[in-house]
Amino acid sequence: MSIVSEVSDSTKTRTRGADKRRQLMAAAARVLHQQGVERTTIADIAHAAGVPVGNVYYYFKTKDALVQAALAEHSGHLAELTGELDKLPSPLERLKALVGLWVGQRDVAARYGCPTGTLAVELDKRAEGGMDLEAGRVIRLLLDWVERQFRELGLSDPDNLALTLVGAYQGMSLLANALRDPEIMTREGSRLIRWLDSLPDDGTGHRNS
Amino acid sequence: MSIVSEVSDSTKTRTRGADKRRQLMAAAARVLHQQGVERTTIADIAHAAGVPVGNVYYYFKTKDALVQAALAEHSGHLAELTGELDKLPSPLERLKALVGLWVGQRDVAARYGCPTGTLAVELDKRAEGGMDLEAGRVIRLLLDWVERQFRELGLSDPDNLALTLVGAYQGMSLLANALRDPEIMTREGSRLIRWLDSLPDDGTGHRNS
DNA sequence: GTCTATATACAGATAGAC
DNA sequence: GTCTATCTGTATATAGAC
Known part of the structure; x- marks a missing residue:
């Protein structure tokens, strides 16, 4: 069970992570287009993507x-x-x-x-x-x-x-x-x-x- | 003498003021074009115009x-x-x-x-x-x-x-x-x-x- | 009218708990 | 992997001396 569940967890986690990453990308494209690069804060993009603000830096360093x-x-x-x-x-x-x-x-x-x-x-x-x-x-x-x-x-x-x-x-x-x-x-x-x-x-x- | 010199001073002052204002306008047009609005600071424009930074607000409120x-x-x-x-x-x-x-x-x-x-x-x-x-x-x-x-x-x-x-x-x-x-x-x-x-x-x- | 010093605000990025 | 709290830097704008 341990191996199976570990693999399953790992897969699930990787999938979720990739999803959030994609959500952030899509939100970035949308919000940056509407508000412009300089007027858009990381928080704006996080909110639009439904991702907690502080978590963004895990997926994108800058x-x-x-x-x-x-x-x-x-x-x-x-x-x-x-x-x-x-x-x-x-x-x-x-x-x-x-x-x-x-x-x-x-x-x-x-x-x-x-x-x-x-x-x-x-x-x-x-x-x-x-x-x-x-x-x-x-x-x-x-x-x-x-x-x-x-x-x-x-x-x-x-x-x-x-x-x-x-x-x-x-x-x-x-x-x-x-x-x-x-x-x-x-x-x-x-x-x-x-x-x-x-x-x-x-x-x-x-x-x- | 007092009246004449006062008028003269006043004219000179107004002229100088208008000059600085124009210098700031020209510098703003130039620098904003090159650096963009959001990346340009008031200080950038002041420097380009040869005007002391803190003085800008006398001519332009914002x-x-x-x-x-x-x-x-x-x-x-x-x-x-x-x-x-x-x-x-x-x-x-x-x-x-x-x-x-x-x-x-x-x-x-x-x-x-x-x-x-x-x-x-x-x-x-x-x-x-x-x-x-x-x-x-x-x-x-x-x-x-x-x-x-x-x-x-x-x-x-x-x-x-x-x-x-x-x-x-x-x-x-x-x-x-x-x-x-x-x-x-x-x-x-x-x-x-x-x-x-x-x-x-x-x-x-x-x-x- | 000119300029310095500073108040205020906010954004990018990080440390570290969970 | 997730999130909170915070450090740090910087820019606008203002208060007030000169």
């Missing part, structure tokens, strides 16, 4: 570690998202669906901005150690995925096109947030869809211009 | 007042800038010159982002009192000026076009900053110039499509 955890969370969410989009048959549909997702998030964008974009702005100022580029790395992931779609479409300068599309997203998110106007997302989103539809495409998935 | 002063500074700088651009003969030249100015600032944008844009992101989180939209108001000024140019060009939906142009600027600034790559400003800037040149224009300043 506040910066929590910020990195939030970034990992965003990174994971992005991977999930592109994973879903990849199931769509054509690159053009995938890109248009991505824009649709952005517009679908217009209310949260107008209230808090793009999670990764605002985090990038804040971390640039935070600038202690060399973790300023961590947010940039997540944005790079999105940039690279978008570039891949443009390349599959056979378009020239897929990297510039990706810059334009992701830049438009960051720009419209920032404006929607600064002016507290979700309609900006809708209007710019429609334009981006039209723009994507207007791009040269011979229907075979290979470039024609 | 830190928020200094932030607003920095915003006023940006607003003034924008007015100066558009004032210069307004001297150019055609709206199209004015818009292209604006893009040129943005690209000219690529290094500071890649290092610290757009002064007003990053401030808007930070103030959105700060959100105490109702001063969250103050930065939005400055962005609105730019948006309105750009919209006026598009309207003079006789284009339809000048407000949407303004949103697209200013959004592109905010987006490329954020990406350049997040990835620490000034080249992004150059590449997107070139595209924007080409886009502006491609817009329908009958040469009379009135719409043609």
Whole structure:
């Protein structure tokens, strides 16, 4: 009995610990997005995660570690998202669906901005150690995925096109947030869809211009 | 003598006071842009302005007042800038010159982002009192000026076009900053110039499509 | 108007009991 | 592994001397 119960306890404990860790990560991503890095205290995150305040340091040694955890969370969410989009048959549909997702998030964008974009702005100022580029790395992931779609479409300068599309997203998110106007997302989103539809495409998935 | 010297002293004092106030405003705009609102202390601004730390509160009652002063500074700088651009003969030249100015600032944008844009992101989180939209108001000024140019060009939906142009600027600034790559400003800037040149224009300043 | 010293408050992090 | 109490540092803001 002792061995069995020990193993069981150990497993249970490890599971619980991992759960709390994940809860803290999710809470960090959520609260840091809404309140910003500097205005958010460890206590805020602990409360949001339903974890006792003093216990946080067992899972994350510093506040910066929590910020990195939030970034990992965003990174994971992005991977999930592109994973879903990849199931769509054509690159053009995938890109248009991505824009649709952005517009679908217009209310949260107008209230808090793009999670990764605002985090990038804040971390640039935070600038202690060399973790300023961590947010940039997540944005790079999105940039690279978008570039891949443009390349599959056979378009020239897929990297510039990706810059334009992701830049438009960051720009419209920032404006929607600064002016507290979700309609900006809708209007710019429609334009981006039209723009994507207007791009040269011979229907075979290979470039024609 | 007493009256004359008193008036003179008073004038001198007022002038000196106004100077220090302006020095503090300029320093606030500069330092808040570089370090961010939350990471900047009153002492930082005082040092940058060459004003004794404890003296700051004579000119600005709170830190928020200094932030607003920095915003006023940006607003003034924008007015100066558009004032210069307004001297150019055609709206199209004015818009292209604006893009040129943005690209000219690529290094500071890649290092610290757009002064007003990053401030808007930070103030959105700060959100105490109702001063969250103050930065939005400055962005609105730019948006309105750009919209006026598009309207003079006789284009339809000048407000949407303004949103697209200013959004592109905010987006490329954020990406350049997040990835620490000034080249992004150059590449997107070139595209924007080409886009502006491609817009329908009958040469009379009135719409043609 | 100028500046020093300090009150107040709070957040990040740690020690150590359980 | 969990949690409480607390140390320490630092920033805003104020009181009051000059």
